[in-house]
Amino acid sequence: MGWVLTMGTRRNWTQVFAAAMVGALLGLCIAPIGNAWAQGAPIVQEIRVEGNQRVEPETVLSYMSLAVGDPMAAANIDDSLKALFATGLFADVVIGQDGGALIVRVVENPVINRIAFEGNRQLSDEALTAELQLRPRVVFTRSRVQSDVQRLIQIYQRSGRFAIRIEPKVIQLEQNRVDLVFEVTEGPLTGVRRIRFIGNRQFSDSDLRGVIVTTETRFWKFITTNDNYDPDRMAFDQELLRQFYATHGYADFRVVSAVAQLTPDGQDFFITFTIEEGAEYQFGEIAVESQIGDLDTTALRELVQGTPGEVFNASLIEDSILDLTFEVGTVGFAFVDIRPQFSRDREARTIDVKYIIGEGPRVYVDRINIQGNVRTLDEVIRREFRISEGDAFNTAKVQRSIQRVRGLGFFDDVAVAQRPADAAAGGVGQLTNDRIILDMAVREKSTGSLGFGFGFSTTDQFLADISVNEANLLGRGQDISLALTVASRRQQIDLSFTEPYFLNRNIAAGFDIFTIRNDLQDQSSFSESSRGFSLRAGLPLAERLSMSFSYTLRRDTVKDIGVDASSFVRQQEGSRTISAVGYAVLLDRRDDSFFPTEGYSVRVSQEFAGLGGTVRYLRTTAQYQTHYPLENDWIASFLAEGGVITGFGRTLNISDRFFVGGNNFRGFGVAGIGPRDADTKDALGGKVFYLGTAEVSFPMPFFPEDLEMRASMFVDAGGLAKPGVSGDNLLAGTSLRATYGVGLLWLSPIGPLRLDFAASALKESYDITEGMRFSFGGRF
Numbered sequence: 001m002g003w004v005l006t007m008g009t010r011r012n013w014t015q016v017f018a019a020a021m022v023g024a025l026l027g028l029c030i031a032p033i034g035n036a037w038a039q040g041a042p043i044v045q046e047i048r049v050e051g052n053q054r055v056e057p058e059t060v061l062s063y064m065s066l067a068v069g070d071p072m073a074a075a076n077i078d079d080s081l082k083a084l085f086a087t088g089l090f091a092d093v094v095i096g097q098d099g100g101a102l103i104v105r106v107v108e109n110p111v112i113n114r115i116a117f118e119g120n121r122q123l124s125d126e127a128l129t130a131e132l133q134l135r136p137r138v139v140f141t142r143s144r145v146q147s148d149v150q151r152l153i154q155i156y157q158r159s160g161r162f163a164i165r166i167e168p169k170v171i172q173l174e175q176n177r178v179d180l181v182f183e184v185t186e187g188p189l190t191g192v193r194r195i196r197f198i199g200n201r202q203f204s205d206s207d208l209r210g211v212i213v214t215t216e217t218r219f220w221k222f223i224t225t226n227d228n229y230d231p232d233r234m235a236f237d238q239e240l241l242r243q244f245y246a247t248h249g250y251a252d253f254r255v256v257s258a259v260a261q262l263t264p265d266g267q268d269f270f271i272t273f274t275i276e277e278g279a280e281y282q283f284g285e286i287a288v289e290s291q292i293g294d295l296d297t298t299a300l301r302e303l304v305q306g307t308p309g310e311v312f313n314a315s316l317i318e319d320s321i322l323d324l325t326f327e328v329g330t331v332g333f334a335f336v337d338i339r340p341q342f343s344r345d346r347e348a349r350t351i352d353v354k355y356i357i358g359e360g361p362r363v364y365v366d367r368i369n370i371q372g373n374v375r376t377l378d379e380v381i382r383r384e385f386r387i388s389e390g391d392a393f394n395t396a397k398v399q400r401s402i403q404r405v406r407g408l409g410f411f412d413d414v415a416v417a418q419r420p421a422d423a424a425a426g427g428v429g430q431l432t433n434d435r436i437i438l439d440m441a442v443r444e445k446s447t448g449s450l451g452f453g454f455g456f457s458t459t460d461q462f463l464a465d466i467s468v469n470e471a472n473l474l475g476r477g478q479d480i481s482l483a484l485t486v487a488s489r490r491q492q493i494d495l496s497f498t499e500p501y502f503l504n505r506n507i508a509a510g511f512d513i514f515t516i517r518n519d520l521q522d523q524s525s526f527s528e529s530s531r532g533f534s535l536r537a538g539l540p541l542a543e544r545l546s547m548s549f550s551y552t553l554r555r556d557t558v559k560d561i562g563v564d565a566s567s568f569v570r571q572q573e574g575s576r577t578i579s580a581v582g583y584a585v586l587l588d589r590r591d592d593s594f595f596p597t598e599g600y601s602v603r604v605s606q607e608f609a610g611l612g613g614t615v616r617y618l619r620t621t622a623q624y625q626t627h628y629p630l631e632n633d634w635i636a637s638f639l640a641e642g643g644v645i646t647g648f649g650r651t652l653n654i655s656d657r658f659f660v661g662g663n664n665f666r667g668f669g670v671a672g673i674g675p676r677d678a679d680t681k682d683a684l685g686g687k688v689f690y691l692g693t694a695e696v697s698f699p700m701p702f703f704p705e706d707l708e709m710r711a712s713m714f715v716d717a718g719g720l721a722k723p724g725v726s727g728d729n730l731l732a733g734t735s736l737r738a739t740y741g742v743g744l745l746w747l748s749p750i751g752p753l754r755l756d757f758a759a760s761a762l763k764e765s766y767d768i769t770e771g772m773r774f775s776f777g778g779r780f
Contacts, residue, residue: 044070045100052106053176055089060104063087072097080104088141110140113177119184122159128182131155140170140178149182156186160228163187163266189228191217193268199256199275202248208273211244212237217268218707229260229269238273245277246314251344251351252278281312284343284350288324291358292336295328303327304355312351324355325396336360363393366421366435372442373475376410380477381442383501384408393418393436405442410472413443447472477501479510489519502537509537514554523671524682525565526572528655529557544589550582553613556655566677568684568725572654578615582607590627595747597635600626609656616648617656634698642690652724657685660720661768664691667716667739667758672768674720675732681766684723684730691718697745708747715740716758731766738762 044066049057064080066072077095084093084106092107114136117125132148134140145168156164164187171179195216197205209215214237217227226233238255245253256274263270283306288297303323305316321338328336337360343352368389370381384404387397398416406414421435448470469481479498485491498510516530532554540546557575584605590596603623610616621643628636643658661672671683695714703709721734741758756773763769 042072042097042100044068044072044102047102047104050103050105051108053108054111055106055108060084060106064104066102072102088144089139108176110172110176110178112136112138112140112180113173114179116179116181117184118181120186122161122186123155128152128155134180140180145180152182152184158230158232160189160191160230161187162190162229162262188267190262190266191228191268192271193217193263195271195273197273197275200277202250202277202280208241208244212240214271229271231260234258234260234271241273241275243314249280249282249311249313250278251281251312251314252276254278279346279349281344281349281351283308283310283312284345284348284352285354286352287354289354289356291356295357297357300324300327300357306353317353320355322396322399324357325394328357329392329394329397362434364435365389365391365393366437368438368440370440370442373444375444375475376442376472376477377475380408380410380472380475381405381440383504387438398438402440405440408472408477410444410447410477411442412445414440415442416440491517505539507537507539509535511535520671521560521562523659523669524569524654524684525562525680526558526569526654527560529559530655531555532578541585545585545587547586548584550584550607552578552580552582552607554578556653558653558655564680566680566682566684568677568723568727568730569654569682571651576615576653577613578609578656579611579613580607580609581611582619590625596625596627596637598627598629600624610648615653615656617645617652618648619643619645619656630696632698634696637693637695637697639693639695640691642688644688646687647724652687654685657687657724658689658720659683659685660689660691660718662770662773665716665718665737665739666714666741666743666756666773667760667769667771668737668763669768669770672770673718673737673764675723675725675730676766678729678731678766684725686720687722687724689718689720691716693717695743697743700744710745712743712745713741714743714756714758717762731764733764735764736762737764737767 045068047061047064047066047068049060052060061067063083065083066076066080070076081093081095084090084104089109090106091109094105096103096105112134115129115132115134117128120128131151133151134144134148149166149168152166153164156162163185165185167183167185169181169183171181173179192214193216195205195209195212195214197208200208213226214230214233215227235258238258241255242253254276256276257272258274259272261270261272262268285308286301286304286306288300288304290297290300304320305323306313306320317340321340324338325336328338337358339356339358341354341356343354344350345352365387366389368382368385368387370378373381384407385401386404387394387401391397402414402416405411417439418436419439421437448468450466450468467481467483469479471479473480477500479496479500481494481496483492483494483496485493493515495513496510498508500508502509511533513533514531518528520526520528532552534550534552534554536548536550538546538548555575555577558569558572561570561573582605584603586601586603588599588601590599590601601624603621605621607619608617609619621641623639623641625637625639627638630636641664645652645656645658647656658674659671660674661668662670665673671685674686674689675684676682677684693714693716695712697710697712700707700709700711715738717736717738719734719736721732723730723732738761739758740761741756743754743756746753754774757771758773759771760767760769
């Protein structure tokens with residue numbers, strides 16, 4: 001039966017079209033049944049599962065697209081096969097027919113009994129196991145094994161071993177179980193033979209190598225791990241280059257390419273950065289514009305860093321935004337959004353910056369959640385927050401909070417995420433736009449340490465120390481340490497404890513218990529021991545200004561006086577009790593406390609002894625140092641230091657006086673200048689001292705920069721006067737002493753090494769000079 005349409009027949013074409021569509025739909029619906037009937041496909045009367053050992057038959061049937069009563073269509077059988085293979089439970093599946101029964105024969109994948117590693121020496125079994133998806137009692141599949149092999153290879157490559165080979169071995173066991181063994185051939189470390197830069201004109205290759213983290217492989221870098229190739233580290237290096245150029249005015253800088261090429265011998269990589277520096281820009285017009293009424297921008301302009309004509313520095317933009325955000329918040333505008341607007345003049349090579357202060361959305365902090373702190377108490381983290389629950393949300397304060405939590409040193413990672421709060425009190429309800437929840441996630445790290453140190457100096461000769469420290473005692477943020485130092489001329493034991501937030505205030509309080517023994521036979525013909533304790537407390541007065549207070553109670557003993565000792569020294573034999581209070585104020589604007597390159601610091605301290613005890617004095621010391629960066633990594637440093645001590649009542653003890661020479665005055669031995677006995681040459685110390693140093697340091701020529709060797713030229717000057725005793729055989733000249741010389745500093749992988757050569761320009765005939773001073777030591 002069919003339809004016949006001719007051109008001469010008058011019909012309703014709408015009816016014809018509708019009839020045709022109905023016929024087509026009926027055909028599509030009936031065709032599969034008709035085809036199955038036409039082809040004689042039997043109906044599934046029974047499904048039997050064979051070969052299964054652990055998997056229940058019902059589980060197998062649940063994955064199939066066929067059921068009893070369905071026709072045995074090829075498409076359905078094919079879909080069932082695919083579904084069963086996709087489960088990963090079976091190594092093989094075969095579906096057959098036995099009359100009206102459908103037979104499903106399966107071969108189950110084995111179960112992993114044990115996973116082992118062989119040949120791994122650089123990475124532990126625990127570290128490798130943590131990267132695996134497979135686990136004991138998990139179904140074994142070859143695809144998962146290959147995936148885990150690739151993951152292990154990536155772990156080794158990140159540690160610099162690109163010759164890594166890993167071969168999985170399968171050991172068959174009874175009951176369809178297997179042992180999986182990864183045979184590892186680690187291969188040698190793949191280092192970085194050379195780092196090159198193409199396109200740099202304003203900064204040398206040496207300068208740029210000092211910016212990035214990756215370093216060239218050298219024999220003296222056996223402790224560091226930055227001298228091997230790591231793709232992730234290389235990506236970070238590109239960002240460091242961008243930041244470096246952006247802080248030096250090169251706003252158009254870009255990294256064109258970063259290529260790592262393996263050497264023909266397969267041992268190392270050549271890394272090449274191709275860059276475009278662009279032009280150097282300067283700050284143009286700088287303005288602050290407010291879109292908030294009643295906000296005076298005149299005072300805010302003074303907070304903006306950078307001046308017109310100064311080299312453009314992107315880091316100053318970020319600092320200015322933070323300063324503006326804090327300042328605007330203090331005058332009552334908590335909801336602000338500060339955006340810098342840049343206008344670049346490529347011909348004049350200037351960048352105009354306009355800080356637009358707009359009103360941000362009114363958002364409050366509903367809750368602050370802390371996650372991941374298994375050991376550290378919540379309150380230790382919360383007290384570092386600059387924002388509290390209920391406060392207006394402030395991005396700058398959140399970022400500052402993250403910095404302070406990281407600064408604790410208790411965590412490997414700190415991150416903060418924000419999400420809308422729920423309107424319902426129970427936490428489940430409609431999300432609100434005016435309240436957010438801050439979720440801080442931290443990952444804790446080990447805070448305990450066992451340190452060993454060793455060294456040698458011309459002052460203490462051979463020295464060794466051992467220390468045990470816990471920086472987060474019981475998760476409360478408290479610091480406790482025990483240190484033992486043994487040297488040829490000095491022995492010392494210290495027990496220290498610090499509570500960083502005493503009485504829940506921003507006051508670091510603690511105590512020290514100590515015992516010290518000094519051998520001064522070569523300098524003053526006596527030995528000295530000191531035992532006691534001190535209480536201390538410190539608090540910040542400003543961002544870089546701090547003040548500390550202390551109380552010390554100790555027992556000093558002068559003993560083992562030599563037979564030929566000075567009569568002035570014999571008078572000091574015996575024990576004395578010192579009870580002293582003191583304070584110190586420190587302003588530190590240096591960029592680094594260990595190796596400063598710019599900035600300055602000022603420290604003033606006083607100590608008064610006489611609150612009990614047998615000794616009364618007032619000691620005052622002051623120190624100022626400043627550092628200036630010069631061209632080509634040269635650094636000029638200046639230091640001025642002085643002190644005075646005034647005794648009340650009896651003669652000032654020799655152990656309380658100042659001694660100058662050695663480490664604090666190069667060119668003279670320990671206690672090498674100042675008053676001394678004319679007959680015995682015993683140093684007697686002084687009540688007043690002053691010192692000054694001018695030094696210029698620079699990288700050692702002809703040595704690789706990565707070796708971190710620096711040379712210096714210096715001039716030291718100073719004096720020591722007023723011994724506090726009188727007599728005919730007393731040498732107490734108050735003249736100025738001065739020395740000059742050169743020095744060598746090597747920041748070796750196991751500690752700093754310093755060697756100074758000095759000659760005296762001004763001295764007294766009885767002073768003890770020292771032409772060379774050497775010190776070496778470190779911690780590991």
